Amino acid sequence: MIKSLPQAPPARPFLKWVGGKGRLLSQYQPWLPQHYHTYYEPFLGGGALFFHLQPRQAVLSDVNGDLVNVYQCVRDRIHEVTHHLQIHSARHNQDYYYQIRASTPSTQAEQAARLLYLNKTCFNGLYRVNRRGQFNVPMGRYHQPHIFNPALLKAASQALQGIQIHTSTFADLLQANLSPEDFVYFDPPYHPVSATSNFTSYSQNTFTAEDQTQLQAVFCHLAQQGVQVMLSNSDCEFIRDLYQGFYIHQIYAARSVNSNPSKRGKIPEVLITSYAKPT
Numbered sequence: 001m002i003k004s005l006p007q008a009p010p011a012r013p014f015l016k017w018v019g020g021k022g023r024l025l026s027q028y029q030p031w032l033p034q035h036y037h038t039y040y041e042p043f044l045g046g047g048a049l050f051f052h053l054q055p056r057q058a059v060l061s062d063v064n065g066d067l068v069n070v071y072q073c074v075r076d077r078i079h080e081v082t083h084h085l086q087i088h089s090a091r092h093n094q095d096y097y098y099q100i101r102a103s104t105p106s107t108q109a110e111q112a113a114r115l116l117y118l119n120k121t122c123f124n125g126l127y128r129v130n131r132r133g134q135f136n137v138p139m140g141r142y143h144q145p146h147i148f149n150p151a152l153l154k155a156a157s158q159a160l161q162g163i164q165i166h167t168s169t170f171a172d173l174l175q176a177n178l179s180p181e182d183f184v185y186f187d188p189p190y191h192p193v194s195a196t197s198n199f200t201s202y203s204q205n206t207f208t209a210e211d212q213t214q215l216q217a218v219f220c221h222l223a224q225q226g227v228q229v230m231l232s233n234s235d236c237e238f239i240r241d242l243y244q245g246f247y248i249h250q251i252y253a254a255r256s257v258n259s260n261p262s263k264r265g266k267i268p269e270v271l272i273t274s275y276a277k278p279t
């Protein structure tokens, strides 16, 4: 009898990232263009849509340089990253967590492994730094955190081969020479729907209403060039007003478990496209 070899897992996000889109992809599916040349994802985060699409040509970017370094190292230095993660996994305990949190690794691969380790063991996978840029999230309360899956990291590394990855802000897309055959997916920090829902501190700077307006100008500029543009955001008047004239689709996201029963359920979000029907 021929024994089949264990199958490599498909590539998928390897970081816990606030705002990750993994659970919304099936609702995005009908609005994804079927044909495009280069895929751009300028608010990379956990990269759920990139891993779903696995395009051959892509430009991935984020304003968070530590995060970008992780992707670059997973693409180029997977063996070194894996080696350091094995050490972190074996040594993990509370003292070790705070020791690594306070450390400043000297190589890029060590920096990447440090972020991956902290991401899987810190409170809720949050990424937060103080004014000096030092990561300051406390340890999470996990019995046995699953720190890394070597096969998954390898699959991600393969999906990232040949992909351009860099640190930049979304506005830099205005200088990039996009062609009308390209597809851009914007997943910015969401505009708060209420005063208490403001979770926009992904990096040192918060994403303001002014940033949302600037992003809309970039969206319009690209759409006018014929680029296929898609954007996610919260469903609120401000965002609907900004993007009036484009195609606004309602999406429902599951709200995380809330002790208040009136706050459980599905919350509407919007997916905005510059095109009517995907081509």
Ligand SMILES: C[S@@+](CC[C@H](N)C(=O)[O-])C[C@H]1O[C@@H](n2cnc3c(N)ncnc32)[C@H](O)[C@@H]1O
Pocket (backbone or CB within 6 Å): 017, 018, 019, 020, 021, 022, 042, 043, 044, 045, 046, 047, 048, 049, 061, 062, 063, 064, 067, 168, 169, 170, 171, 187, 188, 189, 190, 202, 203, 207
């Ligand atoms: C909602 S998350 C993206 C989630 C991602 N699509 C996923 O599936 O995990 C937003 C990302 O935008 C990045 N970001 C915030 N401000 C930015 C800016 N001005 N330019 C580019 N990226 C920015 C943050 O660092 C964060 O990684």
